[in-house]
Amino acid sequence: MYKQILELTEEIETVIGTDDHVRLQNLMARRAEYFSVMEGQGPQPSPGAITIIKKIQECESRCQEQAIRKIESLKKDMDEIRKGKRLGKAYGRFASNG
Numbered sequence: 001m002y003k004q005i006l007e008l009t010e011e012i013e014t015v016i017g018t019d020d021h022v023r024l025q026n027l028m029a030r031r032a033e034y035f036s037v038m039e040g041q042g043p044q045p046s047p048g049a050i051t052i053i054k055k056i057q058e059c060e061s062r063c064q065e066q067a068i069r070k071i072e073s074l075k076k077d078m079d080e081i082r083k084g085k086r087l088g089k090a091y092g093r094f095a096s097n098g
Helices: 002-016 021-040 047-082 085-097
Strands: none
Touching: 002 021, 002 047
């Protein structure tokens, strides 16, 4: 079960950089389902599973960092759009004259 979660997490990491929101949402839902199933199972993970769990955590950290960078980039783009800088780049000096 941990291997499947790791595989899904790694796939999420590759999809975060794209604009494929549907696929990302699907992967995250499948990952949540695996965690739900595991929550119902009570025993402690084996030593081998602990290694996989650490890899999952490392991948999650990379996913978070990548998501934060994407959000910052989107915020910057939105600020440029609000200030008309994007229009100026696309249409020249006439964009701000309306």
